[in-house]
Amino acid sequence: MTSRFTELVIECLDPERLAAFWCEVLDFTVLDRSEGMVEISSWEPTAEAVRAGQMPPTLFFVRVPEAKTVKNRLHLDVSPVDASTADEVARLLALGATRVDVGQGSGRSWVVMADPEGNEFDVVRSLAV
Known part of the structure; x- marks a missing residue:
């Protein structure tokens, strides 16, 4: 018996705004939305596809009443x-991200940024040829 990593849940103040930001960053689309929740992905998950093998997780933005207050313990790399x-x-930066210093020092090959609600993420090596 095994499990699959199917969703990454991100708690936030404004799910619509954050989902729109990440859709632009990752070229994802909205899969589902309801009061206080937006789910985005690069593909349409089906039970059959998930059972067949590990696929990329969806991002699930859920409204919470409090703002982020400390450094993330988990972050995305893009x-x-x-x-x-x-x-x-x-x-x-033009989409609303900011550069942040989480103690990474200078001269790193990656850039630490934060989304519009302050969730840190890294921009790592380019895959462009």
């Missing part, structure tokens, strides 16, 4: 596929 890391950082 890799640009058709641009340099510097160009992707510029695009993400």
